[in-house]
Amino acid sequence: MLIKNSSDIKSSDITDESVYLRRREFMQTTAGIALLPFVKMVAAKTEETLPYIKNAGLSSKEKLTDYSAITTYNNFYEFGTDKESPAKYAGRLTTSPWSIVIDGEVNKPGRYQLEDILNPHTLEERIYRLRCVERWSMVVPWIGFSLADLIKRFEPTSRAKYVQFTTLHRPAEMIGQQRGVLQWPYVEGLRIDEAMNPLTMLAVGLYGKVMPNQNGAPIRLVVPWKYGFKSIKSIVRISFIEKEPPTSWNLSAPSEYGFYSNVNPDVDHPRWSQRKERRIGEFLRRNSLMYNGYEEQVAHLYKGMDLKKYY
Ligand SMILES: Nc1nc2c(c(=O)[nH]1)N[C@H]1C(S)=C(S)[C@@H](COP(=O)(O)O)O[C@H]1N2
Ligand SMILES: [Mo]
Numbered sequence: 054m055l056i057k058n059s060s061d062i063k064s065s066d067i068t069d070e071s072v073y074l075r076r077r078e079f080m081q082t083t084a085g086i087a088l089l090p091f092v093k094m095v096a097a098k099t100e101e102t103l104p105y106i107k108n109a110g111l112s113s114k115e116k117l118t119d120y121s122a123i124t125t126y127n128n129f130y131e132f133g134t135d136k137e138s139p140a141k142y143a144g145r146l147t148t149s150p151w152s153i154v155i156d157g158e159v160n161k162p163g164r165y166q167l168e169d170i171l172n173p174h175t176l177e178e179r180i181y182r183l184r185c186v187e188r189w190s191m192v193v194p195w196i197g198f199s200l201a202d203l204i205k206r207f208e209p210t211s212r213a214k215y216v217q218f219t220t221l222h223r224p225a226e227m228i229g230q231q232r233g234v235l236q237w238p239y240v241e242g243l244r245i246d247e248a249m250n251p252l253t254m255l256a257v258g259l260y261g262k263v264m265p266n267q268n269g270a271p272i273r274l275v276v277p278w279k280y281g282f283k284s285i286k287s288i289v290r291i292s293f294i295e296k297e298p299p300t301s302w303n304l305s306a307p308s309e310y311g312f313y314s315n316v317n318p319d320v321d322h323p324r325w326s327q328r329k330e331r332r333i334g335e336f337l338r339r340n341s342l343m344y345n346g347y348e349e350q351v352a353h354l355y356k357g358m359d360l361k362k363y364y
Pocket of ligand 2: 128185187282
């Protein structure tokens with residue numbers, strides 16, 4: 054196993070990160086003594102490096118988005134609806150101990166500690182594009198492993214046609230859950246063949262480090278050919294089910310967000326076109342790509358489906 058050490062980190066990354074940490078120090082001094090333990094704890098945790106191997110075959114060769122942008126411009130409604138709130142408030146979330154319930158149509162159901170979930174897996178770095186439905190995109194070096202490998206371990210039955218994922222519900226720490234902007238807990242789902250696709254990933258870190266809370270610590274999904282909201286954060290339950298599960302954004306606005314939510318420049322959002330996107334850190338907009346550029350790997354999953362109907 055390759056251990057990421059300081060010599061592997063490009064100087065540009067270090068710059069970004071020191072800016073990030075300096076900003077935290079600034080928050081610390083301006084917000085006063087009350088914030089001090091919280092800030093220290095977050096800094097210590099996100100500094101922790103993870104051992105991983107690079108998966109070049111599944112990785113994009115595009116320029117990485119800065120660490121500081123990836124960790125300060127977030128969607129995580131459990132901590133507020135604007136992009137800055139997750140970085141401000143997600144530090145309050147207790148991510149250890151953490152367990153995940155595996156249930157439904159599966160031979161090995163149970164409540165498993167995160168350590169036991171992770172133990173059999175070798176962590177990989179996979180550089181994926183993430184394209185938000187709001188038309189911004191980034192390129193992130195995720196650390197994690199294929200969801201397929203986890204699924205195989207728990208042995209779903211032949212009735213398991215879909216997988217549903219559930220985020221933690223803990224309004225005392227997730228202050229956005231004190232308001233009814235979405236139905237809590239946040240839920241998402243995939244068809245079993247989408248879940249088994251080798252691109253579909255459970256991520257526990259980024260940039261070689263433990264997942265920052267605002268990005269979905271301690272464990273989140275990453276589905277790079279779908280709009281960002283399918284990549285559910287802070288997962289506490291994985292259920293194998295027979296029928297298509299409800300999903301948070303579909304429940305909230307069914308005419309705007311379907312179950313599939315594949316990146317598709319040809320299908321407009323009812324309130325805006327999906328043809329273009331802005332890569333964070335770039336000025337000019339670029340054309341969005343079918344399946345976010347992962348057409349070769351995933352187009353077969355949707356063969357014969359009317360993508361205007363199944364959006
Ligand atoms: N539990 C939960 N997961 C979530 C969200 C959320 O609000 N709650 N937002 C989604 C959306 S809309 C996007 S674009 C991505 C953003 O991931 P990032 O903040 O790591 O870039 O997380 C997704 N996962
Ligand atoms: Mo999103």
